[in-house]
Amino acid sequence: MDHQAAPQTDEQFRASARQWLADNFPVSLKGGKYILPHTQEEGEKPGPDYLLWKGRIANKGWGVPTWPARYGGGGLTTCQAEILAEEMARIGAFNPIGGLGVMMLGPTVLEFGTEEQKLRHVPPIARGEIEWCQGFSEPGAGSDLASLRTRCEDKGDHFLVNGQKIWTSFAHVSDWCFCLVRTDTSRKQAGISFLLIDMRTEGVEARPISLINGVSHFCETFFTDVKVPKENLLGEVNAGWGIAKRLLQHERNGLSSQRNVANVERGLPDLARAYVGTDDEGRIADADLRARITAHMMRQHAYGLTLRHRNAGIEAGLEGSAQMSVLKNLGARVAQDLNELAVEILGIAGLGWEGPGYSEEELELTSGWLYSKCFSIYGGSHEVQNNITAKRVLALPSA
Ligand SMILES: Cc1cc2nc3c(=O)[nH]c(=O)nc-3n(C[C@H](O)[C@H](O)[C@H](O)COP(=O)(O)OP(=O)(O)OC[C@H]3O[C@@H](n4cnc5c(N)ncnc54)[C@H](O)[C@@H]3O)c2cc1C
CATH class of the missing domain: 2.40.110.10 (Butyryl-CoA Dehydrogenase, subunit A, domain 2)
Structure with missing residues (x-):
């Protein structure tokens, strides 16, 4: 495996990651994304460049950047992993290794598994070989x-x-x-x-x-x-039960990531200019919509900063399951707002979910809006997260 020793400073790491990405990310994949296993089944097969990229990332351990190199990870700090994600986003690259093994099981086996179980189950997850x-x-x-x-x-x-x-x-x-x-x-x-x-x-x-x-x-x-x-x-x-609770913490952590929350590819202002139009000064024509988009973007940004703060906490060993419940609910709300706004902007173009008469982007946004309803259900419902927050964060008395 091609695991390099981590450079000393974050800036050095950024420079080396930038160089590695420039040398290894196939430009044909720019703007692409991780292909989920079930969509592969439905015909969205990964092409040769996708497989090449996946192999390179797997060899580097950067599909699971913070996992130990011994089990196929990149051995990076949380901060370095964040820098890597930023550098990928900067050039339209993406992590081709994902799934529930990465989000939930891998970290759980690393914590509770025997050495034999770790060596058997973690490396295939890190390489994206097992779903x-x-x-x-x-x-x-x-x-x-x-x-x-x-x-x-x-x-x-x-x-x-x-x-x-x-x-x-x-x-x-x-x-x-x-x-x-x-x-x-x-x-x-x-x-x-x-x-x-x-x-x-x-x-x-x-x-x-x-x-x-x-x-x-x-x-x-x-x-x-x-x-x-x-x-x-x-x-x-x-x-x-104790292992499951810990795994659910990893699930909520993954579900609340910025990548999952900012799931509308074209930014809202761009979308609004295209569908609602602009005024004489080039601003989104509808003042009320403009204000709500601005408010959403501020919340999205604040949420991003909160996640960074959380990551710094994880780095310092302050990770707490109850805090994940707060973030999970916040992230779900931000993502649902985003999807509501996107479909509102589309107007009647946001009414279709299949067939002719709608562009691919319109169909995707409508489907994404419908799917966003589940953000407050999966990984434990909104109300259940509120119960955990009340009990474990606010220490309120149980009924
Ligand atoms: C898209 C999606 C993917 C999923 N993937 C998986 C998966 O891969 N594996 C898996 O095991 N599960 C999965 N789930 C299931 C998910 O974890 C459950 O749907 C969720 O935990 C809620 O359980 P339930 O659907 O049985 O609802 P119920 O538990 O029946 O809840 C119904 C309603 O009652 C509310 N409620 C229940 N108890 C309380 C309470 N004590 N206080 C206040 N309100 C309460 C809930 O908030 C909810 O609104 C998935 C769900 C979705 C939507």
Whole structure:
């Protein structure tokens, strides 16, 4: 692997990252983005330059820049990773390695896994070779996740899993699933274990569910007499709840990132000039809309600064799960505002979600607006995050 020792100062790092990107990022990919596994399935296949770029980033460890080099990461500090992201954005580059393994499972295995589990599972995630899905929610266990009932029995040389998960994003295109299972029915949180399940195991079935925006990215997942090797248990039997809480913290952290929050590609002022028009002074013609776009951009900027502050806190070892809940709600609101404004700006051009009569950008914005409704549901709903904030940040009494 081509892991360089990190240069000493941030400015030196910026210069070397800039040079490396100039030498290695294929210009044909400028303005492109990470291709999600399910869209690959639907026909958006990565081309040769995408695969070349992915290979180069993987060799450098920069798909997961802050993970240790021993497990395929870049060994960078949070601050250096931020500089790298800025330098990528500056030239229209992007990180071609992502997914739930990067956002959630990798950091969790690094914290709770045995050395063998780390070496087995983390490097393939760092190289973008293995897709993971999250088997947490069940038909009777969403916000009250600890009510989950998927049964896991110890059969001596293996575990036997039976049950159903729901809303399992990307299950139909995933290689592996990190799954919460019940190993003790007499205790709620303390009867849950954390299992890693190979999706190709006999008895695993993923059935896709259609979303409001027409896309189908998540599934109902069924486990029928699924045999799971003992070495696929993360942590101890019945100790899965603590691991799951930590993983959810990583999920909320990832969901609240600037990249996820600023998901409208063309800036709002540009869009408004094109669809609403300009006045004699070249300003967006509608004064009220202009004011609301300005207010949104200020919030977006303030949110970006808050994230930077959070990153500095992580660097100093001050990471806290409850704070992630505050950020998750804030980020969801900012992103939903952005999508609302974008569709409002489109006017009647924002009414279609498929078929002729609409440009690709218009269809994407409308679909993005519909999708943005889920920002306050996935990763734990808005109300549930508020409950966590009330309890753990504000220390308010529980009912
Ligand atoms: C796009 C998307 C992707 C997802 N991907 C995955 C995935 O990959 N894997 C996975 O396991 N899950 C996934 N989920 C599921 C997600 O985690 C749950 O939808 C979420 O936790 C809410 O659970 P629920 O849908 O069962 O709603 P419920 O728990 O039934 O909640 C319904 C409503 O009641 C409110 N509510 C519930 N309890 C309280 C309370 N105590 N106080 C105040 N209000 C409350 C909620 O806020 C919500 O508004 C995904 C969801 C979405 C939308």
